[in-house]
Each structure stands twice: as C-alpha cells, then as structure tokens.
Amino acid sequence: xxxxxxxxxxxxxxxxxxxxxxxxxxxxxxxxxxxxxxxxxxxxxxxxxxxxxxxxxxxxxxxxxxxxxxxxxxxxxxxxxxxxxxxxxxxxxxxxxxxxxxxxxxxxxxxxxxxxxxxxxxxxxxxxxxxxxxxxxxxxxxxxxxxxxxxxxxxxxxxxxxxxxxxxxxxxxxxxxxxxxxxxxxxxxxxxxxxxxxxxxxxxxxxxxxxxxxxxxxxxxxxxxxxxxxxxxxxxxxxxxxxxxxxxxxxxxxxxxxxxxxx
Amino acid sequence: xxxxxxxxxxxxxxxxxxxxxxxxxxxxxxxxxxxxxxxxxxxxxxxxxxxxxxxxxxxxxxxxxxxxxxxxxxxxxxxxxxxxxxxxxxxxxxxxxxxxxxxxxxxxxxxxxxxxxxxxxxxxxxxxxxxxxxxxxxxxxxxxxxxxxxxxxxxxxxxxxxxxxxxxxxxxxxxxxxxxxxxxxxxxxxxxxxxxxxxxxxxxxxxxxxxxxxxxxxxxxxxxxxxxxxxxxxxxxxxxxxxxxxxxxxxxxxxxxxxxxxxxxxxxxxxxxxxxxxxxxxxxxxxxxxxxxxxxxxxxxxxxxxxxxxxxxxxxxxxxxxxxxxxxx
Numbered sequence: 001x002x003x004x005x006x007x008x009x010x011x012x013x014x015x016x017x018x019x020x021x022x023x024x025x026x027x028x029x030x031x032x033x034x035x036x037x038x039x040x041x042x043x044x045x046x047x048x049x050x051x052x053x054x055x056x057x058x059x060x061x062x063x064x065x066x067x068x069x070x071x072x073x074x075x076x077x078x079x080x081x082x083x084x085x086x087x088x089x090x091x092x093x094x095x096x097x098x099x100x101x102x103x104x105x106x107x108x109x110x111x112x113x114x115x116x117x118x119x120x121x122x123x124x125x126x127x128x129x130x131x132x133x134x135x136x137x138x139x140x141x142x143x144x145x146x147x148x149x150x151x152x153x154x155x156x157x158x159x160x161x162x163x164x165x166x167x168x169x170x171x172x173x174x175x176x177x178x179x180x181x182x183x184x185x186x187x188x189x190x191x192x193x194x195x196x197x198x199x200x201x202x203x204x205x206x207x208x209x210x211x212x213x214x215x216x217x218x219x220x221x222x223x224x225x226x227x228x229x230x231x232x233x234x235x236x237x238x239x240x241x242x243x244x245x246x247x248x249x250x251x252x253x254x255x256x257x258x259x260x261x262x263x
Numbered sequence: 264x265x266x267x268x269x270x271x272x273x274x275x276x277x278x279x280x281x282x283x284x285x286x287x288x289x290x291x292x293x294x295x296x297x298x299x300x301x302x303x304x305x306x307x308x309x310x311x312x313x314x315x316x317x318x319x320x321x322x323x324x325x326x327x328x329x330x331x332x333x334x335x336x337x338x339x340x341x342x343x344x345x346x347x348x349x350x351x352x353x354x355x356x357x358x359x360x361x362x363x364x365x366x367x368x369x370x371x372x373x374x375x376x377x378x379x380x381x382x383x384x385x386x387x388x389x390x391x392x393x394x395x396x397x398x399x400x401x402x403x404x405x406x407x408x409x410x411x412x413x414x415x416x417x418x419x420x421x422x423x424x425x426x427x428x429x430x431x432x433x434x435x436x437x438x439x440x441x442x443x444x445x446x447x448x449x450x451x452x453x454x455x456x457x458x459x460x461x462x463x464x465x466x467x468x469x470x471x472x473x474x475x476x477x478x479x480x481x482x483x484x485x486x487x488x489x490x491x492x493x494x495x496x497x498x499x500x501x502x503x504x505x506x507x508x509x510x511x512x513x514x515x516x517x518x519x520x521x522x523x524x525x526x527x528x529x530x531x532x533x534x535x536x537x538x539x540x541x542x543x544x545x546x547x548x549x550x551x552x553x554x555x556x557x558x559x560x561x562x563x564x565x566x567x568x569x570x571x572x573x574x575x576x577x578x579x580x581x582x583x584x585x586x587x588x589x590x591x592x
Contacts, residue, residue, distance in 0.1 A: 013519045013539040017404040026405065037520045096374055121519050123400045123407075126382050130338065130370035139339050139451035142367045145513065155454065159514050160363045161280075161465045163458035165335070169451035180513040180520055182506045221415035222379025224407040227400075230545065236552075236565040245575050252551070253583040255567055262528040262549045263471070263495060263584070 001053035001151060003046040004109050005079065006102055006116035006128060007061045009070040010036040013121055019227045026122075026227070035070045038117025041177040041184040045147050046115050047078045053151055055112070056080040060105045062090055062098050068202065075197035076189030082202035083109070089207055089218035097217040099131035104210035106136065111172065113154060118143045118176040129176035140174035141167045145183055147175060265355030265416075267302045268294040271345060271368070272317055272325075273360050274307035275336075276458075279316065281468075282360040282423040287320035289387055289426040290358045296389035297355055302326065303437070304348040306341050308334040311441050318437030320429070325437045326352065332446040335456060336364040339449040342371045348442055349376065354416070356394055358387070361420035369420045378416035381409040385425045385546075394419075402519035402542035423468055424525055464498040466515065471528045474500035474517055474544070478533020478554060478573055482510040488532060491581045494588055500524065500544075502534045518543035533573045536561030553577065 011017075011031040020027040035043070046057045057079040061067050064086060071082040085101050106114055114133075119126040133140035144156035155168045156175060177184070189197070207214040241251030256263045270290040272283040287303065294301040302324045303317050311329040318325075328344045345368070349357060357372075359365045361383040373380035385406075386397040396409045396419050411417045466472060473492040475485060485499070492499045501511035503518050517524055519539040529547035533554060534540060541564055544550070552565035555572045562568045569576060 011401075013542075014537070015401075016538065017401045019405065024407075026401075094379060095370075096377065096379075099374060121402065124383060124398075124402065124523075126366045127370040127373070127380055130367055131374040133338075134342070134371045134374035139449065140367075140371070141451060142338075143363060158363075161468060162463070163456065165456050166454040167451060168454050173451065180503070180506055180516050182509060182516075183513045220379070220412060221377070222381055222409050222411050222417070225395075225410045226408045228406050228408070230403060230406060233550075233564060233566070236550075236562065236568050238562075239567050239569045245571055246579050248569055248571060249576060249579040249583045252567060252569055252580060253587055256528070256549075256551070257587060260528075260549050260566065263587070 001049055001055040001113065001149065002058070002111040003049055003055065004058045004060055004106055004111040004114045005039065005042050005046045005074065006114065006132065007039040007043065007059050007070060007074055008036040008117070008120045009033050009061065009063055009067045010120050010122040013037070019229065024224055024226050033066060033070065035073055036117050036120040036122070037181065038119060038121070038177050040186045041179055042115040042117055043074045043077055043079060044184045044186040045177065047187070049113070049147070049149060053149070058083065058109050058111065060102060060109065061085070062101055071202055072197050073189060075200045075202070076193040077187055078193065081200060084202065084204045085207065085210065086204050087207045087214060089214035092220060093218050094220040094222050095125050095127035096131055096221065097219065099128055099135060100217045101207055101210065101212055102128065103132045103135040104212045105205070106132065108210065113149070113171055114174045116176055118178045129174050133174035136174070138173050139169040140176065141169055142176045143178040144175050145179040265299070266353045267300045267355065268297065269349060269352055269354035269357050270301065270303045270322070271357065271359035271365070272303050272305040273362055273365060274305055274310045274313070277309055277313070279313065280360070280362070281428070282362055284320045285423065285426040285428045286358050286360050286421050287317060287322055288428045289421055291321040293356060293358070293387055293389060293394070297392065299355060300324070302352055302354070304328070304345050306333050306344055311439060314439045315436040318435040319431035319433065321432070322437045325439050326442050327439055328442045328444045330444065330446050335453040336368070337449055337451060337453060338367055338371050339451055340446050341368060342375060343447060344444045345372060346375050347444065356417040356419060358419045358421060361422045365420050369418055373418045376416060378418045379411050380418040380420070382420045383422045384419050385422050387419055387421070399523070399546070402523050403546050404542050422525070464496065466498045466500055466517070466522050466524055469498035469524070469526050471495045471497035472500045472517070472524055472526045473497050473530045473532065474502065474534060475505060475532045476502035476534030477504040479505060479510065485511065487577050491577060491584065494581065494584050502540050503537070531561050531565070532577060534561055535559045536564065
C-alpha cells in the first residue's frame with residue numbers, strides 16, 4: 001500500500017507567540033520549528049499501514065527550505081521519500097491555493113491513501129485534508145483516532161459531540177487525524193534512522209513542475225489582514241477566607257455565586 | 264453583492280443542534296448590517312418537517328434537503344446538496360457551525376465553490392459593506408482578522424458557545440422549500456454511530472468545566488472531580504500530562520493539542536498551566552485555579568486562585584457547592 005502524508009512544519013506548541021512589525025504576521029525569528037503534531041500522528045499511522053501491507057510512505061510538504069528538516073524527521077521515523085513544494089507564489093496564497101499544490105503533488109505520487117493532520121497547531125485552519133479530497137474527487141474520513149485497512153477499504157473511529165462514529169471508505173481516500181500523543185504514541189527517530197534519512201530521496205519542486213498555474217494557486221480569496229493579542233486578564237484574586245481550608249472553600253463558593261455569578 | 268446571508272443549520276437525530284441557532288443569530292446580525300434577508304439550508308432525514316422552526320431565529324426561508332439516506336453526516340453526500348442550494352440562492356456570505364462536522368463540511372464546500380473559508384470564528388463584523396471575521400490562531404495565543412478579496416464568497420464557520428443567541432420568537436415560522444436532490448452513490452459510509460446517552464456534557468459545548476492535571480496523581484482520584492462536575496452540571500477535562508499518563512481519555516484533553524474550550528467557568532485542579540494548556544482554556548470567561556504551588560503559572564490566568572492541597576480542598580469545596588445547590592433548588 002502506497003501512502004502519502006501531507007506534513008506541515010509549525011512552531012513548537014510551547015512557543016510564545018508575538019506579532020511581527022507588519023501587524024499581520026507572527027514573528028518567527030526565535031521560534032523552534034517542529035512537525036505539526038497531528039501530522040506526526042499521520043506519519044505514525046502511515047508507518048503502521050506500511051508495516052502491515054508493505055509499500056512506501058511519501059511525505060509531501062509546502063513551504064520554505066527550513067521545512068526540509070521536518071521532512072527529514074519523518075524520513076528518520078521510517079518514511080521513504082519526500083517532496084517539498086517550495087514556491088514563492090504560495091506565500092500570498094490561502095488554504096485552497098496550498099491544497100491545489102498539494103493535490104497536484106499527490107497526483108504525481110499516485111498513492112492508495114493520503115493521510116494528514118485534521119488541523120495544524122499554528123493557524124488552526126482545518127482545511128487542507130478535506131480540500132485536497134475535494135480537488136481529487138476522493139472521499140475523506142476526518143478526525144480519525146483509529147485507522148485500519150484491509151488494502152481495499154479503510155475504517156476509522158471519529159469522535160463527534162457526545163459520541164463516536166465508525167466510518168469506512170473504499171480506496172483511494174483521504175484520512176485526517178485527531179487524537180493526541182497518548183492515542184498515537186508517534187515513534188521517535190532512531191539513530192540509524194537519522195543516518196539513513198540523510199540519504200533518502202527528497203525532491204524540491206516549483207508549482208510549474210507540478211503543472212500548477214502559479215498565478216492561480218497564489219491568489220488568495222481570504223487573507224489575514226491584521227493580528228491582535230487576546231485581551232489580558234485583570235490580575236486575579238487569591239482566595240483567602242481566613243486562612244484555613246474550610247474558610248477558603250466557603251469564600252470561593254460565595255465569590256463564584258455572588259460576585260462572578262457563574263454558579 | 265449577494266441576495267441573502269445563507270446559514271447552514273446542523274440537524275442530528277430529529278432536531279436542530281443549539282449551535283444552529285447561534286449561527287442563525289449571527290447570520291441575522293450580518294444580514295441586517297448588509298440590508299438583506301436570511302436564508303438557511305438544512306440537510307437530514309426528516310428535516311423538512313422541522314425546518315419552519317428556524318423562523319424563530321429570524322430565518323426567512325429554509326431550503327430543506329430531506330432524504331432518509333441523509334440521516335448521518337457524510338461529506339460526499341452533504342457537500343453536493345448544499346453546494347447546489349448555495350449556487351441557487353447567490354448569498355453574500357455563508358455561515359455555518361464550527362462543529363466537528365461543520366468544520367469538515369466547510370472546507371470541502373469552500374474547495375468546491377472556490378470560496379474563501381475562515382474557520383472557528385469568534386466575531387463577524389461588517390464595516391462599510393465589507394465583511395470581516397476574527398478567529399483564534401495558535402489555539403488562542405493570538406487572534407487574526409480575515410478579509411475577503413473582491414468577488415470571493417466568504418464562508419465563515421462560527422465557534423460553538425461564543426455567538427450570542429437571541430431569544431426565540433415563538434410564533435414566527437420560516438417559509439420552507441423542499442429541494443429535490445438525488446443522493447449520490449458514496450464510496451464512504453457510516454458503519455455505526457454510538458451516542459453517549461448518559462447525559463455527560465460535551466467539553467466544547469460545556470458551560471462549566473472541571474479539569475484535572477498532573478497534581479491529581481492518578482486515575483483513581485478523578486471520581487472526586489466527577490462528583491464535583493456532576494453537582495455543577497459540568498464536563499470533566501484533563502491536561503496533556505494527565506492524558507499522556509493514561510489517566511484520562513484523549514477526548515478530555517484541553518490544550519493546543521486537544522480541545523480548545525470556552526466555558527463560562529473553568530476550574531483547573533492540580534494543573535500547573537503549561538503554555539499549551541493555557542492556550543486551550545485561556546478564553547474561558549471565568550477561571551478558578553486550585554494548586555498547592557503558589558508559583559504555578561496557572562495563577563496568572565486565574566480570576567480566583569486557591570493555594571491549597573487539592574486533596575484536602577476539593578472535598579470541602581464540593582460539600583459547600585452541595586449546600587449551595589440544595590438551598591437554591
């Protein structure tokens with residue numbers, strides 16, 4: 001089974017976010033970059049499918065040269081090849097433009113299944129997977145917390161509000177991943193894995209190489225025009241209530257009921 | 264300029280979900296600002312019978328796509344149905360819930376319509392006829408304002424529990440038009456659906472959340488929080504540390520990886536407040552922190568802080584809540 005994983009590089013979730021001087025982007029000078037955690041879950045799932053069915057795992061990313069490091073991380077985990085779409089035209093684009101580029105790369109790779117995170121922890125756009133599926137005309141199963149395949153169909157568990165749905169599709173299909181580190185326990189790259197990853201093929205492509213019109217893919221229908229920080233919360237109050245535990249409990253309940261009026 | 268604002272109402276098992284009314288309310292505010300009407304598209308099995316109800320939330324006209332085969336949400340079937348209606352009613356904007364299914368639907372719909380999608384918005388405004396929407400990025404560490412290019416259709420999904428829902432106008436009914444649609448053969452299908460009927464409150468839609476972290480020391484201590492949550496009608500959440508340790512199910516995880524929540528009251532118990540957790544709950548309207556470490560970062564976000572050992576404090580606090588509830592009812 002040949003698997004393609006769409007992978008985005010994002011700032012580490014422990015990063016402090018600051019607005020850049022242009023007022024509409026995030027300052028990137030002191031950020032540490034990681035593989036988007038939800039895409040890391042997709043890489044783990046892809047490697048498990050490969051272990052069961054054979055075949056190969058291809059990593060496909062959009063972004064500047066620094067993304068090579070994240071693709072190499074996935075290759076060190078056990079993926080086989082990488083494709084980076086590095087084209088300045090995409091900088092002015094939106095999710096649909098990026099999805100157009102990714103869908104074109106997927107067509108070239110011609111996999112049986114495409115996996116990616118349900119969202120990225122940076123801009124939380126939550127659009128890439130379903131958009132790629134729509135552009136390819138494939139079904140997609142979203143927010144998987146389990147995945148299984150017999151080689152012809154794929155089955156996932158999808159949590160919804162107050163419950164769970166089991167979804168199934170014939171292949172080819174797109175699956176997007178939810179869950180958490182505890183659900184997927186993505187493997188660490190071993191030292192031999194890291195050494196091998198350096199020699200694995202990684203192609204860098206422009207939109208033109210994929211037959212995508214840069215003017216079209218680079219046009220944004222929607223864009224972020226300004227950023228603002230959340231309103232700072234006023235300094236809180238330490239509940240004292242005459243020092244002892246019971247006194248504090250009485251005071252907290254009173255304050256929540258009478259002042260905050262939230263209970 | 265489109266003819267109306269079109270909302271997508273979410274219908275599940277015979278009823279509209281509350282977030283549909285929030286979206287209708289927000290749609291009405293935008294439609295008024297633009298001086299146009301409000302229409303809705305509703306898809307589901309048995310939805311046509313109930314569709315007139317949306318009139319109570321100011322919807323003028325509902326396009327109902329009703330078929331037993333549309334009982335459960337499936338993008339492959341829902342997207343073409345909704346795309347057809349939208350193409351027919353030429354809206355100035357499409358607004359839908361940023362629910363689990365709504366986020367999925369919105370993305371696929373935007374790709375089909377070549378529209379611009381802003382997910383999980385917390386505010387929608389109209390300035391001199393131009394629509395702008397505000398949405399959290401980095402799980403709420405920052406916010407971005409989205410604007411649309413000339414001629415691009417704005418598709419806006421709204422975060423549940425945020426938009427003001429107005430009081431229903433009891434005797435108002437919407438005009439309902441049943442839309443003919445032949446449900447396509449789909450390659451994907453719902454094999455089973457398992458809804459929790461225990462009355463457990465869903466985290467992202469909860470008004471109160473009681474959340475426990477590493478300080479809980481083990482899964483055996485969570486019943487203490489569950490008891491408190493039950494008294495408050497609250498949902499129980501957990502930090503990544505607690506989930507990674509296997510103490511709590513992943514669905515309970517609050518944070519940048521996990522769920523972003525915005526209840527009226529968030530009670531953090533034994534949670535130190537890692538930056539990725541703060542991002543996930545920082546937009547809660549009121550925050551209480553209970554932690555024995557007075558230096559824990561969670562206190563910087565808390566409206567009320569209690570520096571106490573949780574194992575001695577929570578049982579006493581729970582008893583006080585019980586007393587309050589018994590005098591109120």
